[in-house]
Amino acid sequence: MxxxxxxxxxxxxxxxxxxxxxxxxxxxxxxxxxxxxxxxxxxxxxxxxxxxxxxxxxxxxxxxxxxxxxxxxxxxxxxxxxxxxxxxxxxxxxxxxxxxxxxxLITTEKYKTNGMQQAEDLIQKRIHKHRQKKLDYEKRKAQKHQESEA
CATH class of the missing domain: 1.20.5 (Single alpha-helices involved in coiled-coils or other helix-helix interfaces)
Incomplete structure (x- = not known):
């Protein structure tokens, strides 16, 4: 065809x-x-x-x-x-x-014991510490990346 x-x-x-x-x-x-x-x-x-x-x-x-x-x-x-x-x-x-x-039930809004306050403070410190570690790691990673590009 x-x-x-x-x-x-x-x-x-x-x-x-x-x-x-x-x-x-x-x-x-x-x-x-x-x-x-x-x-x-x-x-x-x-x-x-x-x-x-x-x-x-x-x-x-x-x-x-x-x-x-x-x-x-x-x-x-x-x-x-x-x-x-x-x-x-x-x-x-x-x-x-x-x-x-x-x-x-007595909630922490009604009454917070010293132990509970200590536990909250400890957890807050841990969260802050882990956050700072993460930020430091990301900063080092970014610096290595910039050095490798240069």
């Missing part, structure tokens, strides 16, 4: 006409077939470049996703430990409340 061709009139620079004639002579085809082959080659190469570009982006995203996935896993493990510890404390408090036959 033969495809029908459409006539197209174009004006080309003389050096382009020479290049078309050279391709046609080298390939032993007509100038029309040489132009067709050149255009087909252009689109094939363009598609190939697109695939290469797409693969590069995919690899970069996989790399970043792996790092993110590791951090999410650590957060999940930490969350599981906190959840377990919280459930243990709730069971303990329920038992303690039952054994001592308390009728009412």
């Amino acid at each position: 033969r495809t029908t061709k459409q006539r197209l009139h174009v004006r080309l620079a003389p050096d382009i006409v020479e290049k078309i004639q050279t391709i046609a002579n080298e390939k032993h085809v007509s100038q029309t077939d040489a132009i067709t082959e050149a255009i087909d080659h252009y689109f094939a190469e363009r598609d190939e470049k697109y695939v290469v570009f797409q693969n590069m982006i995919s690899e970069l995203m996989d790399e970043k996703f792996a790092a993110l996935q590791e951090k999410l896993h650590r957060i999940q493990v930490t969350g599981n430990v906190i959840d377990r510890d919280t459930k243990i404390l709730l069971e303990f408090m329920n038992h303690y409340y039952l054994i001592n036959e308390f009728n009412d």
Whole structure:
């Protein structure tokens, strides 16, 4: 089955006409077939470049996703430990409340013992210390990154 061709009139620079004639002579085809082959080659190469570009982006995203996935896993493990510890404390408090036959609950908003205040202060200091360590680590990491770029 033969495809029908459409006539197209174009004006080309003389050096382009020479290049078309050279391709046609080298390939032993007509100038029309040489132009067709050149255009087909252009689109094939363009598609190939697109695939290469797409693969590069995919690899970069996989790399970043792996790092993110590791951090999410650590957060999940930490969350599981906190959840377990919280459930243990709730069971303990329920038992303690039952054994001592308390009728009412006094919240820390109503009364805060010295022990509770000490515990809150200790936790606040730990949080501040961990935050400072994280900031120092990020600062060192940024400095190393800047030194490697220089």
